[in-house]
Amino acid sequence: MVAATDTNTSHIDHLMDIPVIDLSLKKSKVAKLIVKACEDYGFFKVINHGVPHNIIKKMEDESLDFFHKPLHDKIRAGSANPFGYGSKNIGLRGDKGELEYLILKTNHDSIVNTPQFRCAVSSYVECVRELACKILELIAKGLGVPRSVFSHLLRHFDSDSLLRLNHYPPVLNQTIGFGEHSDPQILALLRSNGVAGLQISLGNGNWLPVAPDPHAFCVNIGDVLQAMTNGRFVSVRHRAMANTLPGQSRLSLIFFGAPPPEVTITCPPQLLKQHEPRYRAFTWAEYKSHTYAHRLGETRLDHFKIA
Numbered sequence: 001m002v003a004a005t006d007t008n009t010s011h012i013d014h015l016m017d018i019p020v021i022d023l024s025l026k027k028s029k030v031a032k033l034i035v036k037a038c039e040d041y042g043f044f045k046v047i048n049h050g051v052p053h054n055i056i057k058k059m060e061d062e063s064l065d066f067f068h069k070p071l072h073d074k075i076r077a078g079s080a081n082p083f084g085y086g087s088k089n090i091g092l093r094g095d096k097g098e099l100e101y102l103i104l105k106t107n108h109d110s111i112v113n114t115p116q117f118r119c120a121v122s123s124y125v126e127c128v129r130e131l132a133c134k135i136l137e138l139i140a141k142g143l144g145v146p147r148s149v150f151s152h153l154l155r156h157f158d159s160d161s162l163l164r165l166n167h168y169p170p171v172l173n174q175t176i177g178f179g180e181h182s183d184p185q186i187l188a189l190l191r192s193n194g195v196a197g198l199q200i201s202l203g204n205g206n207w208l209p210v211a212p213d214p215h216a217f218c219v220n221i222g223d224v225l226q227a228m229t230n231g232r233f234v235s236v237r238h239r240a241m242a243n244t245l246p247g248q249s250r251l252s253l254i255f256f257g258a259p260p261p262e263v264t265i266t267c268p269p270q271l272l273k274q275h276e277p278r279y280r281a282f283t284w285a286e287y288k289s290h291t292y293a294h295r296l297g298e299t300r301l302d303h304f305k306i307a
């Protein structure tokens, strides 16, 4: 397992890339493959995911148009605390990166200013939310828990899911573009253009580069799903290297599936059986305020561990 603190990862050091799962295969087979990938890697790619190419293309084109605007237009989206435009500063605790980004709410009118961009965002969000729910329902099937135990949190009208657009313009020196961290939410679905950058921590100081694949979504487990599976799945630390390809930008679009603020996060009883719970119950609002009070690289879930 690729745990944040797990050093026994030698069995995947030789791995060339994360598992690729074909969602068009038989449901029961896919459910097993996804659960295995979540247990062993915490990261996997999905292909034949059903998100229409034109919706992805429109979203990508509108995102690049946004980032290519003059700064005075981009800052009209507001500064990223937590929704809006940011450049080189990540969060509010002094973290720096070699990127600019836009963080958007998904269940309210987004702050983007043109009708075309707004339309691209809402179609894209609708499709990736549905894909995230489908994956969560396959996970539930593979784990033998009620089908909507995870997905209902994303379908809820008050779900706190986010869409993040990261733009990495070319820089001269090889450096870190977005520092090491785990994602706090339930599940993240990342799609990037053909430029490399994403890397997964193997927990022993080594990093596994994820090959960019514009036809796939890269899926990773967030801290909340680690807590809801009582640590059976691990929210793996990852980072993005800065982009050094001259004349090319790296664009990543990430949907973070999150619960509504007031929902209490606990592990379904079927997953506890004879095991003691490893995390105390918490609301997403509580977890989120703990997250935003800390720096990017901190291991936030440890604070909720039962001693």
Ligand SMILES: C=C1C[C@]23C[C@@]1(O)CC[C@H]2[C@@]12CC[C@H](O)[C@@](C)(C(=O)O1)[C@H]2[C@@H]3C(=O)O
Pocket: 082, 090, 091, 092, 093, 095, 103, 162, 164, 181, 182, 183, 184, 185, 256, 291, 292, 293, 294, 295, 296
């Ligand atoms: C430094 C920070 C940025 C972040 C909020 C935080 O205080 C710690 C977690 C960071 C993170 C990582 C995953 C997502 O990109 C993100 C939107 C999130 O939910 O948690 C970012 C936050 C951010 O950039 O605002």
Ligand SMILES: O=C(O)CCC(=O)C(=O)O
Pocket: 164, 166, 178, 183, 190, 192, 197, 198, 238, 239, 240, 252, 254
């Ligand atoms: O841009 C990327 O490839 C990864 C960024 C990331 O992990 C994040 O925004 O949480």
Ligand SMILES: [Fe+2]
Pocket: 181, 182, 183, 238
């Ligand atoms: Fe991330």
